[in-house]
Amino acid sequence: MKNPYTILINREHPLPPDHVPQGLVDIGIPFEAAPGDPKRLLEEKTAFAALSLIRDARHENLNLCGISGYRSYTRQAELSTGSPYVAPPGTSEHQSGLALDVSCPEVQMELTEDFARTPEGLWLARNAPLYGFILRYPVNKEAVTGFPWEPWHIRFVTRPLAFYLTLTGMTLEEYFSMAF
Template structure:
């Protein structure tokens, strides 16, 4: 009897692991597909608006700063202030990081005149490709330190706060150190992008760029033949 019981148990365990595998496989098949859509103004990937060197916006897309982003930013600012940290948004007062196509064009041309095309394109987005035009990005400075935007920002309390807590309010630090080859931009500890709490939490946990997270570029090195889409482990088709 005892022997038979063991055998039954083995069979049961086998069945359970088979069903787990099958469910995992179905989930993988559904979410490993990258859904790109364009509404004649901007691209969305799996429902998330995107602006980068590959996916641009219409010149006429002029949404202003996103209202949900603003509410989340105000909450984050308040939380920081409780710890004596002053977050401040760089740029036109009241614009909260928003830049129109025309403003971006002006800025981009200024950088080209100052530094030449090659360097300018690493620090500034071509008009129509900036997350600032998307209305979902802001450049943050430490309110107690009014220096210009440079990588020394990472040593400020404001930088540490957004890096460690931004995801709780739906923000990610968008252009990470050492990820220049993937994002196409130099390290910008001050540039935050609003993606909502769920996505931001996953992105932060995985320490990846938005491109890697969405599975559209520079796939993070996992085991051979694997990549991630939206936090889900996928396999390359061979």
């Protein structure tokens, strides 16, 4: 079976409206949202990888906090209505359960480019691949990914692919455009 963790999701490769990931879980990752909020849900392997990432950061006194995990097609449709800046439904990785937005108290838990300059943001950029995550929307890759720079958005792709993409500086789009 094809590795489900390497799936490419973007404006050219949207998820169908009825795509709901199997086995969404809330394993108690530190989240700003209260228990019971669906944005705390993640695909299971993604959730465990995110938990060890956040725990290891805590050991270095860094307070990474989950802001948004899973988001349904319907919810994405509500959020994006009338806004050219929010991903249209089907094109958000959050619908897959494989993506997580994180932030920290220094930037008031906001999803802002300033997060990249915080100790938490710098640590995340350096260490995310060790846990199988990539920073999915890098700076200066907007023309490739179709998304502006989002230093807070991490995407689980498994460690081998996360290392590969990080070492080569490639986005998922560039990886999939290579001839295999």
